[in-house]
Amino acid sequence: MGKMKPECVKAAMEAFHEIGVNFVAGLPDGWLLPLHEAVREAPGIEYVAVPHEGIGVSICAGAWLGGKKAVMLMENSGLRVATETIARICMAGDIPVLLLMPYRGDIGDTEYWAVPHGIVVEPLLKALRIPYTVVRDSADDLKKQILRAHNLMNASEYPVAVLISGDIVW
């Protein structure tokens, strides 16, 4: 079972630190599990474990309204679950949330159950008009793309997604 590489976890945490992320809602998956663990242990970041990705988006939206810098960590299958909340809150109200998720079902995935997640995720992001970037190459690139996604999230007042795959995961 793959996991996010340690240097990539470090790069993501560096990006969170530069952004000033202080609130994370998460529902863990195998690939992002080390990042969830790092966030939970990080001083200055409050982590809320959610049983449902839509609730995670609602909580992040509320945290943003109160001035927190929030990130939602979830599997890309969770985007399907969160779609209702994203449409009802983020789309209706222009409320931003930074979404970080693995690209399960991407080229190279070995798992049959991940295939539907890969088929659906990009069309769904496009349907929701959520700009996204797929990071497959290096820890440095991951950090840059998280920072850039956050910039666009602020400027657009809308969710932006970062998907990880390829060499970000071992």
Add this chain to the structure above:
Amino acid sequence: MVKRYEMLSDLAGRIKDELVVFYRVGISCFEWEHLTRHREGNIIIGDMGCTTGIGIGLAKALPHRRVVVVDGDGSILLEPAVLVVLANYGPPNLAVLIHDNESYESIGWTEKGRFRTDTHLKTDIEAMARGAGVKNACTARTLPEFQGAMAKALASQELHVVVAKTEDQAAQAPPRHTSTKEEKYRFVRYIERSEGIRIIRLSVEKERLVDPSLRPDSS
């Protein structure tokens, strides 16, 4: 059963500096806006299944302020897992009022009456909250019970969930014509002003043109 407008009138009289996250579905929000005269600490946002989650996030972001959520039975039935998050992560500065009229109010009615939710049958939201782990959960079926429950919830240093069983009635206030976007800007500007923080940052480049001593707090 409590008359909805009486319940909201009573609640409006209790609200002082609290931030109120009020669910946008149905006609209750017309009445809340009317009763509270568009107060700055209101945000009417969150459709079915979203409102309590927003309140959790807001209360966590501003632990020094009391947050009151007003949600509905249909909304909780759509997303009951939020009760699990409330129980395990719900902050002590949060009180959640679930207005349980046992019906889908926003869709109106026909000569056959309202379309009922399953709280009309066997489902008990207080029991669901307790089962999820919420310690302070109760159901109010009369106005005095509601008054007692809300007085306790608002004075408490712990999370409370109050389920109020309410009667159907036509809206006692004119309709709203306010979008979620307008709600967001009005509320966020109020939070920015009252908390001395910057939330909306639309241009980093323009901030760089300003003397560093005058740049807005980006925290």
